[in-house]
Amino acid sequence: MEFYKGIFGGELKVTPNQDGNGVMHADLSGGDISFMASDGTRTTPYETCRITLSLSGTDSEKITNAFNRLGEGGTVESELKTESWGDTFGSVTDKFGIDWMVNISAN
Numbered sequence: 037m038e039f040y041k042g043i044f045g046g047e048l049k050v051t052p053n054q055d056g057n058g059v060m061h062a063d064l065s066g067g068d069i070s071f072m073a074s075d076g077t078r079t080t081p082y083e084t085c086r087i088t089l090s091l092s093g094t095d096s097e098k099i100t101n102a103f104n105r106l107g108e109g110g111t112v113e114s115e116l117k118t119e120s121w122g123d124t125f126g127s128v129t130d131k132f133g134i135d136w137m138v139n140i141s142a143n
Contacts, residue, residue: 039131
């Protein structure tokens with residue numbers, strides 16, 4: 037979550053699990069985006085069940101910067117480019133293995 041705070045800004049509040057192992061919930065808000073996360077009780081390996089987060093907006097400079105920073109230490113799957121629907125779109129897997137779809141809406 038500190039990695040994402042470095043990209044999106046805002047205030048990070050973390051509540052640990054009752055046993056002190058892991059995070060019950062983390063809230064990143066007040067920056068460019070707001071989201072919550074938590075450690076789960078997953079027993080299935082991540083390779084068989086992945087998630088994808090979607091980031092979209094109209095501020096091309098901020099979203100392009102976030103896309104580039106998400107790609108640091110990760111893998112850009114599809115560079116940001118104008119797509120057939122008129123928006124700029126790209127996808128990246130960050131250094132933690134989280135997939136991101138990034139869309140900059142055309143004005």
